[in-house]
Structure formats: structure tokens, C-alpha cells
Amino acid sequence: MVNLLYKWPVAAKFGSRVPKEKFYEHGNVSTAVREKFVSEVQRITWAYKLAESTINLPGSTSVPEIQVFLIDTKVGDVADQVLAAIDKAIQYPIIFEITRATAGEAQIRMAAAHKQLGLGAPKISAYYSTSWLPADVERQTLPTAISLPTLYAAILDPLTPVKARPGEEMSEVADRLATVRKLEREITTLERKLRTEPQLNRKIELRRSLKTRQQEREQQR
Structure with a gap:
């Protein structure tokens, strides 16, 4: 696992708390996943919105915006099923930052899946994550990119065992994954x-x- 967190642009700060009920009240969320929301999630914050209007990078139909969600946990971690329920409810790619307190120390990890948008429900790959890191770890600037799709690919690249090839679509990366x-x-x-x-x-x-x-x-x- 990589040891990496990004310094999100101040201009992209959103900072809106989202009631977790909004996600697990959907009819396609199983009772078991709803119980995980209740038992594992303390708070969900829509922390940043990376869009042309906030960071001046053009989007596309595959990556119109990139959202950053902060999840504060109750029990030390959150299941991938919870992340998937949130991902399926939001029609944009999402980068998750998950926080916990261990022996009095605040820790954080970044997690994401390759997410393909289409006419129906989004197609989501397996989730990949950084290691748990101190919450005050020094963050790296975002990768240089000319568009939101290239930025999305560059953000995910260190997390996954498959590296995007020049000119490759995100759907092709997900298929190789x-x-x-x-x-x-x-x-x-x-x-x-x-x-x-x-x-x-x-x-x-x-x-x-x-x-x-x-x-x-x-x-x-």
C-alpha cells in the first residue's frame, strides 16, 4: 500500500454534511448494509468538489466532476459495502478519506474504486486504499492534469495494481483491474x-x- 494523501484545493472546498440515512434509505441497499452504516459511520461530509467551476479543469461525460467524501468512523473502519452504497447513490466519481482514532491517535486513509458512469447504475471496481496514516501527515499537491478525467486517473494510479496506459479509457483500466x-x-x-x-x-x-x-x-x- 502507498502512503499518500492529497492536498485538496481550497477553491474546491464544499464542507457539507450529508445525513447517512440519505444513502441507506434507498430501496436497493440491503438491511445488512444499512446496519453497517448505523454501526460503523459516525459522520459523512461532502468535503470537496473538483469541477471546472472550482479548479478550472474541463470535465467529460465519464468524469464530469470528482467528489471527495470524508467519513468519520465509530469502530475504527468502514466496510467496502458502505463505500459502494455511497458510490452508487452519487453520479460522480468519489475519492473517500476515512478517519479513525486508535489509542488516542487520529488516523486517516484514502480509498477509491474505478467508477464508470453510464445510463444505468454506475459500474464500480473493487476498492483500493492507502495505508492508515497519521491525520496530520504532510499532504502532496494534486497531480498535474489537463482535464478532470486525466486528474481522476492520476489520483487513482498510485492506489491500484494496474497503471493507466497512454490514451487508455477509464473503462479499459477497470476491465484490466x-x-x-x-x-x-x-x-x-x-x-x-x-x-x-x-x-x-x-x-x-x-x-x-x-x-x-x-x-x-x-x-x-
């Missing part, structure tokens, strides 16, 4: 089988399959 996660699950399964397989000829087959999957994973990164 999904492929890498699938390959990683297959690699884990093959490694487990290899450790317990007693037959030599079968071990050779498993090693061959494992090497193939590892090569495929590297090609997607």
Missing part, C-alpha cells in the same frame, strides 16, 4: 494446490499453469 483480480484468485488457488499435491506429474502441470497465470497477470499490469 477485474482481469488482474480474477488472475490473482486463480494464482492463489494454484499455489495452494501445489503445496498439497503429492504426485510429481501433477505438480509439474500445476507449476506450468501457475507460471502461465503469473505471466498473464504481468501483461495486464
Whole structure:
């Protein structure tokens, strides 16, 4: 995991508290996820709004704006299902900052998923996160970008195991992310089988399959 937080532009500060009920009252949020909102979330703040009107970068249909949400936790962390419920309710890409207090020390981590907007519900990848960091850690300036889509890609780039390629659409990055996660699950399964397989000829087959999957994973990164 990377140790990174961004210094969000003052001009983009929004600072509006959002009742968590707004998210889990939607009919498509399960009872279990609603309970996570209640038990895990203390406060949700719409902290920053990165848009052409605030930071003078043009948007697109895929990234019209970028929102930054601050989530203060009750129990030390928040489940990805809670982040996904918020993401699905807001028709813009979101960067989350999650705070907690551990042994009296305030800590924070940044988390986000690749989010693809379309006519229906947004398509959301798995969530990726920084390490937990001291809340007063020195923040880095935002990456240089010529548009909101390029800024969004640059913000996510350090978080994910897949790096955006020149000229690549966010949907293509998300597809490669999904492929890498699938390959990683297959690699884990093959490694487990290899450790317990007693037959030599079968071990050779498993090693061959494992090497193939590892090569495929590297090609997607």
C-alpha cells in the first residue's frame, strides 16, 4: 500500500454534511448494509468538489466532476459495502478519506474504486486504499492534469495494481483491474494446490499453469 494523501484545493472546498440515512434509505441497499452504516459511520461530509467551476479543469461525460467524501468512523473502519452504497447513490466519481482514532491517535486513509458512469447504475471496481496514516501527515499537491478525467486517473494510479496506459479509457483500466483480480484468485488457488499435491506429474502441470497465470497477470499490469 502507498502512503499518500492529497492536498485538496481550497477553491474546491464544499464542507457539507450529508445525513447517512440519505444513502441507506434507498430501496436497493440491503438491511445488512444499512446496519453497517448505523454501526460503523459516525459522520459523512461532502468535503470537496473538483469541477471546472472550482479548479478550472474541463470535465467529460465519464468524469464530469470528482467528489471527495470524508467519513468519520465509530469502530475504527468502514466496510467496502458502505463505500459502494455511497458510490452508487452519487453520479460522480468519489475519492473517500476515512478517519479513525486508535489509542488516542487520529488516523486517516484514502480509498477509491474505478467508477464508470453510464445510463444505468454506475459500474464500480473493487476498492483500493492507502495505508492508515497519521491525520496530520504532510499532504502532496494534486497531480498535474489537463482535464478532470486525466486528474481522476492520476489520483487513482498510485492506489491500484494496474497503471493507466497512454490514451487508455477509464473503462479499459477497470476491465484490466477485474482481469488482474480474477488472475490473482486463480494464482492463489494454484499455489495452494501445489503445496498439497503429492504426485510429481501433477505438480509439474500445476507449476506450468501457475507460471502461465503469473505471466498473464504481468501483461495486464
